[in-house]
Amino acid sequence: xxxxxxxxxxLLVQGITGNEGLFHTNQMVNYGTNVVGGxxxxxxxxxxxDGKVPVFDSVKIAAEVTGANxxxxxxxxxxxxxxxxxxxxxxxxxxVCITEGVPVxxxxxxxxxxxxxxxxxxxxNCPGLLTPGEAKVGIxxxxxxxxxxxxxxxxxxxLTYEVLYALKQKGMGASTCVGIGGDPVNGTNFVDVLAMxxxxxxxxxxxxxxxxxxxDEEMAAEFIATRMTKPVAAFIAGQTAPPGKRMGHAGAxxxxxxxxxxxxxxxxxxxxxxxxxxxxxxxxLLG
Amino acid sequence: xxxxxxQSKRIFAKYGVPIPxxxxxxxxxxxxxxxxxxxxxxxxxxQVLVGGRGKAGGVKLANSPEEAEKYAAAxxxxxxxxxxxxxxxxxxxxxxxxxxxxxITNDRARRMPVMMVSAEGGVEIEEVARKTPEKIIKAHIHxxxxxxxYQIRDIAASIELPRKHWKEFGVIASGLWQxxxxxDATLAEINPLVITDEDTLLAVDGKMLIDDSAIFRHxxxxxxxxxxxxxxxxxxxxxxxxxxxxxxxxxxxxxNGAGLAMTTMDIVKLFGGSPANFLDIGGGxxxxxxxxxxxxxxxxxxxxxxxxxxxxxxxxxDEVAKGxxxxxxxxxxxxxxxxxxxxxxxxxxxxxIAEADMITAxxxxxxxxxxxxxxxxx
Numbered sequence: 098x099x100x101x102x103x104x105x106x107x108l109l110v111q112g113i114t115g116n117e118g119l120f121h122t123n124q125m126v127n128y129g130t131n132v133v134g135g136x137x138x139x140x141x142x143x144x145x146x147d148g149k150v151p152v153f154d155s156v157k158i159a160a161e162v163t164g165a166n167x168x169x170x171x172x173x174x175x176x177x178x179x180x181x182x183x184x185x186x187x188x189x190x191x192x193v194c195i196t197e198g199v200p201v202x203x204x205x206x207x208x209x210x211x212x213x214x215x216x217x218x219x220x221x222n223c224p225g226l227l228t229p230g231e232a233k234v235g236i237x238x239x240x241x242x243x244x245x246x247x248x249x250x251x252x253x254x255x256l257t258y259e260v261l262y263a264l265k266q267k268g269m270g271a272s273t274c275v276g277i278g279g280d281p282v283n284g285t286n287f288v289d290v291l292a293m294x295x296x297x298x299x300x301x302x303x304x305x306x307x308x309x310x311x312x313d314e315e316m317a318a319e320f321i322a323t324r325m326t327k328p329v330a331a332f333i334a335g336q337t338a339p340p341g342k343r344m345g346h347a348g349a350x351x352x353x354x355x356x357x358x359x360x361x362x363x364x365x366x367x368x369x370x371x372x373x374x375x376x377x378x379x380x381x382l383l384g
Numbered sequence: 385x386x387x388x389x390x391q392s393k394r395i396f397a398k399y400g401v402p403i404p405x406x407x408x409x410x411x412x413x414x415x416x417x418x419x420x421x422x423x424x425x426x427x428x429x430x431q432v433l434v435g436g437r438g439k440a441g442g443v444k445l446a447n448s449p450e451e452a453e454k455y456a457a458a459x460x461x462x463x464x465x466x467x468x469x470x471x472x473x474x475x476x477x478x479x480x481x482x483x484x485x486x487x488i489t490n491d492r493a494r495r496m497p498v499m500m501v502s503a504e505g506g507v508e509i510e511e512v513a514r515k516t517p518e519k520i521i522k523a524h525i526h527x528x529x530x531x532x533x534y535q536i537r538d539i540a541a542s543i544e545l546p547r548k549h550w551k552e553f554g555v556i557a558s559g560l561w562q563x564x565x566x567x568d569a570t571l572a573e574i575n576p577l578v579i580t581d582e583d584t585l586l587a588v589d590g591k592m593l594i595d596d597s598a599i600f601r602h603x604x605x606x607x608x609x610x611x612x613x614x615x616x617x618x619x620x621x622x623x624x625x626x627x628x629x630x631x632x633x634x635x636x637x638x639x640n641g642a643g644l645a646m647t648t649m650d651i652v653k654l655f656g657g658s659p660a661n662f663l664d665i666g667g668g669x670x671x672x673x674x675x676x677x678x679x680x681x682x683x684x685x686x687x688x689x690x691x692x693x694x695x696x697x698x699x700x701x702d703e704v705a706k707g708x709x710x711x712x713x714x715x716x717x718x719x720x721x722x723x724x725x726x727x728x729x730x731x732x733x734x735x736x737i738a739e740a741d742m743i744t745a746x747x748x749x750x751x752x753x754x755x756x757x758x759x760x761x762x
Contacts, residue, residue, distance in 0.1 A: 124698065174597060174600075175600060175601075198597045199597060200568055200595050200597045200598035200601070201490060201568075201570065201595050201597065201598070202527070202565070202568050202595065202598065203598075204495075205490070205495055205496055205497070205527040206527045206528060208495050208527075209495075209496070209526060209527045209528045210528065236697075236698065237697070238697030238698050238727070238728060240728060241697065241727060241728075251643070252643065253641060253642060253643020253644065254641050254643065254644075255639075255640055255641025255643065255644040255695040255697070256641060256643035256644045256647055257643070258695050258697050258727065259644060259647075259695055259726070259748070262695070262726065262727055279642060279643070281490070281492050282490075282492065282495050306643065308642075308643055308646060309646070311492045311493065312492070312493055316493075332647075334643050334644075334646040334647045334650060335646040335650070336650045336653070337631075337646075337649045337650050337652075337653045337659055338646055338649070338662070339629075339631065342629050342662075343596075344627075344629065344642055344645070344646050344662055345627040345641075345642025345643075345645060345646075345662065345664040346642045346643070347596075347597060348492075349642060349646070353510055353513070354510075354514075374654060375647070375650070375651045375654060375748060375749060376647060376748065377747055377748055377749055
């Protein structure tokens with residue numbers, strides 16, 4: 098078991114003929130992910146990766162032909178909201194948006210619409226997910242994690258890779274690793290993923306990587322304190338970040354006295370979470 | 385992206401929000417001419433992208449064109465919180481009966497815009513929020529529906545706005561929402577919205593922030609970017625698609641990924657050092673990008689050591705090492721360097737770095753300690 102993606106995932110790649118889309122489709126196929134097709138409007142009928150993956154003009158046609166249940170989006174930021182709406186309206190159950198730089202207004206509109214449907218969105222501005230040994234959707238390097246019982250959830254990319262890699266060095270593996278992304282308005286937050294890990298029989302403990310900005314970590318702390326039985330260890334990035342400055346990620350900003358690392362660490366510690374001083378302590382804290 | 389008061393107010397005016405008559409001057413002579421055209425008393429307001437202009441002496445009331453020229457001469461060129469005043473706005477002075485705060489921003493947790501209104505305008509809204517939060521009325525705006533008429537009436541009633549002003553207030557509130565929505569703003573505020581002695585409403589001061597990710601949709605707003613407010617290094621970084629923020633420490637940091645870059649700063653501090661900057665070189669790390677990053681970091685005279693922390697995932701560490709070595713060959717930095725490569729092909733990458741006489745480290749903690757030690761020796 099795992100969460101969100103596994104061997105049964107039938108994946109569609111939106112923006113499959115672009116540089117990023119094609120490169121990562123190849124990586125995903127090589128990892129063993131079942132990529133059933135791709136979408137690039139105007140290129141329907143073509144094939145990519147030496148005739149292995151068919152390209153369609155729309156998500157609707159692609160989903161009908163291939164039975165895809167998941168899609169991953171690599172289109173440029175200005176087209177990302179359209180791509181999400183298209184996938185949702187075609188009945189895709191799980192949409193992963195890798196694209197960085199999607200306007201926040203677009204994301205508020207997306208959430209207001211898809212929250213009424215049975216569709217889950219992950220991202221945007223996220224590295225996607227990895228269920229080691231089964232499937233990867235997105236851009237997480239497959240070789241940095243082994244199968245295991247740690248569930249990982251994070252707002253950042255390379256910091257997550259660091260932690261997965263550190264776990265692997267100690268012989269510890271992951272059930273699923275989920276990158277929820279660094280934007281202020283996204284599809285899936287910490288609480289959503291923690292709830293799934295709590296229910297997942299393969300996950301015994303959880304590592305959570307937060308950062309400055311917003312109050313998602315505080316809400317996670319509340320959820321952990323009241324609803325979770327599995328142990329959680331965490332790290333919060335940005336303790337030295339100055340207020341009012343956006344630290345790379347659109348969502349990583351301390352505003353109006355809200356979003357500081359110290360507040361998040363305090364809330365998590367009060368909820369019984371073991372908070373690491375630096376990420377290399379995390380494998381030991383998970384025990 | 386921040387835009388100036390006069391730019392914000394002009395956008396508001398396009399959507400039917402009444403603003404004072406006025407114009408922008410870049411010389412004292414212009415200021416005099418504008419004041420003469422306006423006639424009567426005028427207010428001279430420095431246009432700088434920081435708060436607290438009034439306290440800094442950047443806002444003055446003038447009774448004649450001569451006075452306007454004199455005050456403009458004093459304000460132009462003035463330094464306000466590190467920014468030089470290059471423009472002044474000359475507005476007709478207003479007789480104020482009372483002041484209202486009216487603003488819109490995004491409520492991140494609720495994932496929708498929120499209109500905030502307070503009968504106590506003219507002061508810092510954050511101050512009001514902290515001391516007397518009950519005095520701020522909020523109305524959340526559905527992203528697909530927009531601001532509704534009943535919400536505006538509820539707000540007007542909640543702040544006890546006299547009924548005779550409701551219609552005018554409705555035009556202003558919906559105009560502000562349209563300006564916010566159609567400009568992809570993340571903040572639009574009128575503070576104060578004034579009830580004048582003549583019993584009309586007037587947006588005396590305005591402020592807007594625009595979503596950086598949406599600037600591509602607004603070429604007119606993109607042209608308003610005032611690069612004076614950015615440190616030169618931040619402008620260069622933006623041009624190279626690097627994310628850089630200058631801090632005041634001694635250890636320059638070059639990292640791939642925003643989360644890891646913040647973590648690297650934190651761990652430098654944890655081991656007794658102080659980070660000189662935040663810098664995310666993003667995915668990949670070719671010689672050109674690394675070179676630009678080096679130049680930006682080294683343009684800060686406080687930097688005594690550079691700490692390079694790269695996680696090689698799909699980009700292999702040996703490729704990164706090659707990029708670093710090529711960039712060093714070109715830039716020839718004269719400060720010690722600590723390099724940590726981890727992930728795919730880290731071993732090969734580390735060997736290449738070690739041969740080039742740089743300090744290498746395996747763990748984050750080790751890298752931070754070595755960088756702190758090197759900064760103390762320098």
